[in-house]
Amino acid sequence: MFNLSRRWPIIKVMKPRTLALLLTLAPATLGAVEYTPRMADARWTVTTDDNLCELAQDIPRYGTARFLTRPGQPVQFNVEVRTSLPEPDVGHLALRPPRWRHDLRNRDLEAVHLHAGDTLLTLRRDRALEVYYALETGHEVILTHPDAGRGADAVRVVLSPVRFREVLADFRACQGDRVYLDFVSLEDWRVHFDFDESEMRDEDEFSLGQVVRHLMNHPDRRVVLGGHTDEQGSVQYNQGLSLRRAQAVQRLLRQEGIAADRIETRAFGETWPLDPDSNEAAWALNRRVDIWVTR
Template identity: 60%
Template sequence: MNARYAILLFCLLPAALQAADYGPRMEQAQWIVTQEPDLCELAQPVPRYGIARFHASPGRALRFYLDPRIPLNAPDVGRLSLQAPDWRHDLIPQDLGAVPAMAGDTLLRLGREEALALYYGLETGHEVLIRHPDPGRGARDIRVTLSPLRFREVLADFRACQGELRRLDFEILDDWRIHFDFDESRIRPDQHGELRRALAVLRDNPDARVVLGGHADERGTEAYNDALSLRRARAVQAYLRGQGIAAHRIETRAFGESWPLDTASTEAAWALNRRVDIWLTR
């Protein structure tokens, strides 16, 4: 190799192996509360990287998601830690350990325990540091820093949002959703793929039970929609029983028009709201 090119390569190599850092500057740091009928989110945009978000929904414990603009090509491992910002010398760093890093639109999907560790860390003034492999930019790894600035300012709104979520008397472990035509309780052919996915998980978890929540759109009387939503739930129940799921594992509930996913009075909203939620629980 030509000596001049060898020296150039040697000089460039350390730069290529450095970590790529992402995080909001002090003036950019913000936390945004989003409220919809069946979810509350507390999110921080990360410039040039993506978005980090805490997610709460009925029947589920708090979760944390990290959505990058450029996904990993294959599953890998990331690492979480809490660190003291430059202006907080009183805080003690904490290593929170390794977590699975996934390929696809969501890189991290953390359950209650890990999500609460990040949540309380930010509340006490720590920065959250997330390290994961580089998806092909040429860096050694990626470092994503979440800022605690303005986090506590929006906690009251986020907690109030969670307080308004519908309360369920069971914990949702997994869920699927199928939709129905107007004024119909027959299962549409295009919904059988989702039913098969639910069925596979039910067969793999023979000790788990399933709750079927039937829903209707806002058109029609309340009493009629209650009955229609129950017929929809029972149609899914009949399908599952026909596929070998024991009757004692299945519970049906009718929510009528009381739980819309979209509160708009439009065809698109009504189509979304005509559904059965299939909830896997203990």
């Protein structure tokens, strides 16, 4: 039988210098281990089928981050991992400018709940869009969470914005008529504009009055304004014109007492025609702002 009493004196008489050396050779925990695709390999890919639009980035040795939309459902964001946490925990999200973007700033987001299992993180509509827009504007998105057996103090995952905007057209095309269904539309109206104009027409004031009354009667709801143009003019010009049209409706809602934080504007340019024909009737229909009320 192993006799501890016989071995104890060996430890007792061990020289201090020898003991210090052994302690330095003992395993130590690492700092934060970072996972991110190399710049040359960073890719966002679009996958489509009849029931799903997916925009995903693979993180080497870690897992996959993906945006998902399905018919009639808002967008969500998932992080799927190869090594899952042993139990639910809490992580943190932050935005960081890449080293080549000196015009952007760091920003901390709220803590996030993490799950034990293959899907570590799921963000619903509002928070998913926060990550989506951060990547679109060029930020790196940083997810920091406890280690799951790698011997590190923490794990830091970096989502790269490289080539993100290059595939957004494919992602939006995949969504088709679901393009605005990253939220649930409870009520909707539509106002139209004259050629190359961003001022509302008198005949559309009645529709806007209905919107104002609805929002006043439902203070828990907000409104999304989607600006559109016809196909005439350059793509760049039409993008700006569609935004000005949405902002024109926004100004009038603000003048009627609707708080700014209840209004969101989006610019679709010429990408979403109601009528794809190339004639005056189709163009008149496509010059518009869609007004969607949501929570």
